[in-house]
Amino acid sequence: MLEAMSEASGQIDGGATADFGGTYWWHGERINDAGVILAASQIDSADYRAIVDNLPTLCWIANADGYITWYNRRWHEYCGTTPAQMEGWGWQSVHDPAVLPQVMESWTASIASGEPFEMVFPLRGADGVFRPFLTRIIPVRDTAGTVCRWVGNNIDITRQILAQNDLRQAQQDLQAANASLAERQGFLSSVLSASTDCIKVLELDGTLSFMSEGGMEVMEIGDFNAVRGCPWPDLMKDGGVGLAKDAIDAAREGRSTVFEAAADTYAGRPKWWSISVSPIRGHDGRVERILSVSRDITALHEARERQDLLNGELAHRLKNTLSVIQAIANQTLGSAVNRDALASFGSRLVALSGAHDVLTKQSWAAASIADVAGGVLGSFDDGARILLSGPDVAIGARATLSLSLLLHELATNAVKYGALSVTDGSVELLWTIEHEGGEKILSLSWCERGGPPAKAPSRRGFGSRIIRMGLTGAGGTDIKYEDKGLSFHAVAPLDQLQQS
Amino acid sequence: MGQSTPLRRHPVLVIEDEPVLRLDAIDMVEKAGFEAVEALDVADAIRILETRTDIRIVYMDLDMPRGVRGIEIAATIRNRWPPIEIILTAASFAKADLDLPVRSEFYPKPVQHADVIAAMRRMAGHVDG
Numbered sequence: 001m002l003e004a005m006s007e008a009s010g011q012i013d014g015g016a017t018a019d020f021g022g023t024y025w026w027h028g029e030r031i032n033d034a035g036v037i038l039a040a041s042q043i044d045s046a047d048y049r050a051i052v053d054n055l056p057t058l059c060w061i062a063n064a065d066g067y068i069t070w071y072n073r074r075w076h077e078y079c080g081t082t083p084a085q086m087e088g089w090g091w092q093s094v095h096d097p098a099v100l101p102q103v104m105e106s107w108t109a110s111i112a113s114g115e116p117f118e119m120v121f122p123l124r125g126a127d128g129v130f131r132p133f134l135t136r137i138i139p140v141r142d143t144a145g146t147v148c149r150w151v152g153n154n155i156d157i158t159r160q161i162l163a164q165n166d167l168r169q170a171q172q173d174l175q176a177a178n179a180s181l182a183e184r185q186g187f188l189s190s191v192l193s194a195s196t197d198c199i200k201v202l203e204l205d206g207t208l209s210f211m212s213e214g215g216m217e218v219m220e221i222g223d224f225n226a227v228r229g230c231p232w233p234d235l236m237k238d239g240g241v242g243l244a245k246d247a248i249d250a251a252r253e254g255r256s257t258v259f260e261a262a263a264d265t266y267a268g269r270p271k272w273w274s275i276s277v278s279p280i281r282g283h284d285g286r287v288e289r290i291l292s293v294s295r296d297i298t299a300l301h302e303a304r305e306r307q308d309l310l311n312g313e314l315a316h317r318l319k320n321t322l323s324v325i326q327a328i329a330n331q332t333l334g335s336a337v338n339r340d341a342l343a344s345f346g347s348r349l350v351a352l353s354g355a356h357d358v359l360t361k362q363s364w365a366a367a368s369i370a371d372v373a374g375g376v377l378g379s380f381d382d383g384a385r386i387l388l389s390g391p392d393v394a395i396g397a398r399a400t401l402s403l404s405l406l407l408h409e410l411a412t413n414a415v416k417y418g419a420l421s422v423t424d425g426s427v428e429l430l431w432t433i434e435h436e437g438g439e440k441i442l443s444l445s446w447c448e449r450g451g452p453p454a455k456a457p458s459r460r461g462f463g464s465r466i467i468r469m470g471l472t473g474a475g476g477t478d479i480k481y482e483d484k485g486l487s488f489h490a491v492a493p494l495d496q497l498q499q500s
Numbered sequence: 501m502g503q504s505t506p507l508r509r510h511p512v513l514v515i516e517d518e519p520v521l522r523l524d525a526i527d528m529v530e531k532a533g534f535e536a537v538e539a540l541d542v543a544d545a546i547r548i549l550e551t552r553t554d555i556r557i558v559y560m561d562l563d564m565p566r567g568v569r570g571i572e573i574a575a576t577i578r579n580r581w582p583p584i585e586i587i588l589t590a591a592s593f594a595k596a597d598l599d600l601p602v603r604s605e606f607y608p609k610p611v612q613h614a615d616v617i618a619a620m621r622r623m624a625g626h627v628d629g
Contacts, residue, residue, distance in 0.1 A: 327524030
């Protein structure tokens with residue numbers, strides 16, 4: 001680092017103190033305080049010396065051939081040299097050897113041509129530190145125009161160079177920052193335009209203020225100005241308008257939401273979108289704008305519709321087939337077995353069919369216990385006599401079928417012999433999830449009250465076997481035939497019930 | 501009057517294009533003590549209703565694929581022969597999804613014979629009353 005030379009305050013030689021400042025030079029003539037021009041003989045050479053020695057720069061005088069004959073006091077103060085050391089070409093000793101050849105070349109060229117010299121080069125101070133000096137040398141010519149002297153002046157520009165370096169560094173930093181900003185901006189905008197999602201920025205009132213390039217493509221918008229400032233929810237169809245408005249309200253309150261809606265592209269092509277709406281916060285954490293990202297899920301939506309259609313068709317055929325099976329059984333066995341047996345067969349088919357109805361609604365993946373129980377028991381309940389109570393639990397397709405048949409047998413039995421065979425009887429179906437050593441267990445109980453005393457059946461038919469097999473077909477059941485009525489309890493690990 | 505046994509054999513028109521189901525439905529109707537009149541399809545049914553003015557109960561399968569949608573035929577029967585009671589069945593719908601004609605009952609497939617017979621007896625009671 002360069003270190004600026006401390007500028008000495010205007011010290012003057014003792015002898016000159018008395019009248020220095022009391023007189024001054026004006027257009028080459030000496031004037032006193034009163035403005036009176038003094039005679040040339042009255043000019044004191046000490047005044048000259050005081051002036052040149054106190055000039056705030058280093059200066060010197062050379063002969064026409066460049067031989068330096070005089071330096072001012074500041075030169076020697078700065079360089080720590082003596083006039084004897086510096087005389088003639090002695091100044092080379094305070095130059096930087098690396099720069100000196102260049103200085104010599106320029107200086108000798110000036111001497112040869114008589115042209116002024118200007119250069120910045122380092123001079124070594126008395127402290128051993130090189131500092132940059134702006135050096136100007138001008139020729140002094142005699143009346144014939146011939147160079148008779150050179151007057152040189154060296155100004156310490158350490159501070160200016162430092163400032164200049166700082167400025168250059170700041171400029172470089174700025175350029176680097178600009179470049180990295182531009183790169184980042186380029187990156188972000190390439191990410192934005194590469195996305196096939198329609199990325200939009202909305203103002204808090206829900207109007208459009210930005211749309212990504214890829215977004216304009218999927219929305220088939222050629223010029224964003226066509227939709228700039230439009231209320232975004234108005235682009236939705238049907239129920240989507242309300243959903244979009246709700247999403248904007250939520251985002252204003254700082255919440256993110258996702259919904260699906262139909263909206264035509266700008267060219268009028270109908271599409272389905274999965275739309276995520278979230279708040280964009282400013283530095284102070286307040287919601288300033290709203291981000292809306294829409295993904296084209298038309299293909300997915302159509303696939304889902306086809307799936308629903310197919311499921312419906314499948315369920316239709318299945319139920320039709322069950323009807324045909326029922327008819328064949330009736331016609332085949334009608335004369336061979338008693339009517340009750342055929343009726344039981346028919347009603348079990350109906351229970352099975354009801355289980356399929358519940359499953360079809362969920363694409364055969366799962367069904368809630370409440371839906372299954374409601375579907376099976378609805379036809380047995382002639383007036384809110386069967387109470388269902390339990391948490392919202394989903395079970396798999398297999399468990400749905402076995403639970404349907406199980407509940408059907410319990411209800412059939414209750415109608416024939418139990419609480420539902422009399423007008424005042426009632427049934428309570430309760431289910432809970434219990435935790436047993438990290439495992440979730442479904443516990444289901446069927447409790448009949450208000451009917452005749454329950455009696456164990458004398459014969460074990462298909463119905464009682466279904467009941468005993470319980471929820472998974474592996475038992476885990478407990479039946480009590482008590483005077484107050486039948487009670488049935490079944491448990492099974494929930495994860496088994498949820499397997500398809 | 502709500503009698504469980506009709507005083508005379510009420511005719512019931514069974515409209516069903518699936519032969520096995522038609523056979524079983526006719527059997528069900530006859531065992532319940534009604535007279536079964538069979539129609540193989542909707543056009544057949546309309547022809548029969550135009551001549552057999554004594555028919556007051558119709559049992560019809562909405563899943564017949566040929567021609568007009570079953571539910572529209574049911575509405576037509578309701579409008580053209582207002583006194584006729586209509587019992588409908590289908591595999592493709594749940595009751596909640598259907599826009600049923602007034603004074604009609606719906607039983608999803610597979611039907612419980614006991615439910616349908618009970619409905620027919622109820623209707624026969626209205627007809628007699």
